Amino acid sequence: MCSTKDMTCEDFRDIAISPIISKLFGYCFIEKFGDFLHTDYKQFGFKKGMGCNHALYTVRQVVERFIKRGTTVNLCALDLRKAFDKVNHHALLIKLIKRNLPVHLLDILGNWLKSCFSSVKWLHVFSDIFVIKFGVRHGSVLSPFLFAIYLDDLPTVRFLIHRSFVVLYADDILLIAPSISELQQLLHNCEKELSWVDMRINEKKILFAYRSQI
Numbered sequence: 001m002c003s004t005k006d007m008t009c010e011d012f013r014d015i016a017i018s019p020i021i022s023k024l025f026g027y028c029f030i031e032k033f034g035d036f037l038h039t040d041y042k043q044f045g046f047k048k049g050m051g052c053n054h055a056l057y058t059v060r061q062v063v064e065r066f067i068k069r070g071t072t073v074n075l076c077a078l079d080l081r082k083a084f085d086k087v088n089h090h091a092l093l094i095k096l097i098k099r100n101l102p103v104h105l106l107d108i109l110g111n112w113l114k115s116c117f118s119s120v121k122w123l124h125v126f127s128d129i130f131v132i133k134f135g136v137r138h139g140s141v142l143s144p145f146l147f148a149i150y151l152d153d154l155p156t157v158r159f160l161i162h163r164s165f166v167v168l169y170a171d172d173i174l175l176i177a178p179s180i181s182e183l184q185q186l187l188h189n190c191e192k193e194l195s196w197v198d199m200r201i202n203e204k205k206i207l208f209a210y211r212s213q214i
Contacts, residue, residue: 016138045170
């Protein structure tokens with residue numbers, strides 16, 4: 001356990017309190033326009049009836065399929081750096097435009113995102129109010145859906161690497177490929193997509209694994 005003098009801002013996590021009207025807006029949006037919020041079947045986070053066990057089962061099935069084909073299995077686990085707080089609103093709106101979201105809904109979401117203000121309370125002291133220009137709103141039921149849409153192109157980032165596989169659980173990403181070279185190419189393609197949406201991989205939490213064929 002680190003001492004107080006060794007602590008930095010990175011050691012603290014905020015507890016966000018959102019206005020009731022903002023929470024109601026999120027519930028109403030999901031109820032009325034949930035069809036626009038679907039994500040790839042390889043994203044197991046933020047889905048009703050889905051959980052970590054389903055993601056693990058899928059990974060196991062993919063690994064066994066590779067081995068049955070007589071290939072090795074190479075995996076790379078990625079973690080995104082402060083992913084929810086780094087969502088670029090312009091990139092998110094572009095993702096929503098590609099889903100043919102009606103213009104009036106895009107305007108509403110755009111205004112909702114850019115009209116996010118906050119203040120920090122420490123003991124009995126409040127900071128000045130400041131605008132939040134990045135990230136999805138903390139405490140909103142709509143935010144997990146928007147974040148999943150933000151990363152929804154990652155499972156299809158394989159391009160010409162047809163034998164590789166990408167599994168997501170919220171902001172955790174697992175890359176699976178039958179060879180080191182294909183895994184490197186898959187990682188490179190993912191980095192390009194993440195760079196486009198202003199996301200950065202936490203290099204300290206990259207984990208590689210290898211399994212030979214039976």
